[in-house]
Amino acid sequence: MQKDQEEIYQQVLEAKKEAYNLLNVTSEEKNFALAKIAQALCENRVQIIKANQRDLKEQVGKSQAFLDRLSFGEERIFASIKGIEKIISLKDFIGNVENLNIMPNGLQIGQKIVPLGVVGIIYEARPNVTCDAIALCLKTSNAVILKGGKEALNTNKAIVEIVKKALEQTKIPKNCVQLITNTDREGTKFLMGLYGLIDVLIPRGGSGLIKSVVENSKVPVIETGVGNCHIFVDEFADFEMAKDIVINAKTSRVSVCNAAEKLLVHRKIAQDFLPQIIERLQKEGVEIVGDNQVCTYGKNISLATQKDYFEEYLDLKICIKIVDDLKDAILHINTYSSHHSESIITKDYANAQEFLKAIDSAVVYVNASTRFSDGEEFGLGGEIGISTQKLHARGPMGLRALSTSKYIVYGNGQIR
Structure with missing residues (x-):
């Protein structure tokens, strides 16, 4: 085993040991620790911002969307602190026993909610993930292994250093939080091979990262995040509502996975609606590609390719397609979607219900922006x-998704 691999191995072993010790930490002690972390992040935010500025300065030729994901200034630090405070307020269900039943033979059988154990997060340039992962894992008594991208290394180091110092004042062992600073591919590959030490890996990032982890990990993986999200404007849509939702979903923040990438428009309203939405999108600086018919509704619209229907742009770009009806829209979405978030804009109740029933995605909306697909927005x-x-979770993964259960059985001498 190479020296850098030995270092990763020892960090994971330490986390595994502390995961057991976390089982003895009470809800009150966990909340106290999270409050200390929130306080420390606030008091040391200048240190984090300076580290983040060093990371940003090292990025040459990166897109604006990438730099947006990497940025972690005061506003986003306070957003993370607010998220931690919300987590503190949520009920701690670790250790609860559910569905306790007495069987005919007198056995009492129930399910006890328990942590997953050691949760590994492999992610790219998103420092807020560092804060979210630590808070969610500690609240659910999980140890956490953080493997962020090299682009955010200075920021992640600063955050974890502050968190560990804060944990020294609490009953939570500081070594249950581990940051892997080795950022090369071999280090990631080694981490993915530690089956039996890491209980689950959760990749967060672009399609390349997620595909690599899913295909190469020996540790169980929960696939997350690629967001090829669709909005379907039905023939019974309110045009003003539809335009506002499309603009919000596409332009409010293009670098996130819940941004809309595709717009489907019912054929019966295309002639009236498309010129209006195309004008609004282009006014916002959005590049438009579309099918042959869409290209006739405005200037500077490029012809879409098959690749466009699958692609997550994460940029000021959208693909528009005219569909024949609701059934055609559903078929198209289920064929090309990444199964993240989809929305229908309609005043027709039956069409809304059919869309909710038939769309095979983690989050399905009626008359709302896909940008709400977010743990904080969902109250998590x-x-x-x-x-x-x-399996085992779907959609925004909050506290409950970081737990599992085990059956517990009380007897008084029963034999079979």
């Missing part, structure tokens, strides 16, 4: 990721 105090798979 943040998220460890947005799962686009079906």
Whole structure:
């Protein structure tokens, strides 16, 4: 084992040991520790901002969307602190026993909610993930292994250093939080091979990172985050509502996975609606690609390719397609979507219900922006990721998604 691999191995072993000790920390002690972390992040925010500025200065030729994801200034630090405060306020269900039943033979059988154990997060240039992951994992008595991208290394180091110092004043062992500072691919590959030491890996980032972790990890993986999100404007849509939602979903923050990337428009309203929404989008600086028919509704619209239907742009770009009806829209979305978030804009109740029933995605909306797919917006105090798979969690992953259960059985001498 190489020296850098040995260092990673020892960090994971330390986290595994502390995961057991976390089981003895009470809810009050966990909340006290989270409050100390929030206070420390606030008091030391200048240190974090300076570290983040060093990271930003090292990025040459990166897109504005990338720099936006990497930025962690005062406003975003306070947003993370607010998320931690929300997590403190949420009920701690670790250790609860559910569905306790007495069987005919007298056995009492129930399910006890328990932590996953050691949670590994492999992510890219998103320092807020560092804060969210630590808070959510500690609240659920999980140890956490953080493997951020090299672009955010200075910021992540500053955050974890502050967090560990804060934990020294609490009953939570500081070594249950581990930051892997080795940022090369071999280090990531080694981490993904530690089956039996890490209980679950959660990748957060672009499609390349997620695909690599899903395909190469020996540790169980929860797939998250690629957001090829759709909005379907039905024939019964309110045009003003539809335009406001599309503009919000596409332009309010293009660098996040819940931004809309595709717009489907019912054929019956295309002639009236498309010129209006195209004008609004282009006024916001959005590049538009579309099918043959869409290209006739405005200037500077490029012809979409098959690749466009699958792509997550994370940029001021959108693909527009005219569909024949609700059934055609549903078929298109279920074919090309990354199963993240989709929305229908309609005043027709039956169409809304059919869309909710038929769309196979983690979050499905009626008359609302896809930008609400977020742990904080869902009242979860943040998220460890947005799962686009079906096992074991789906959608924004808050506290409950970081737990599992074990059956507990009380007897008084029963034999079989």
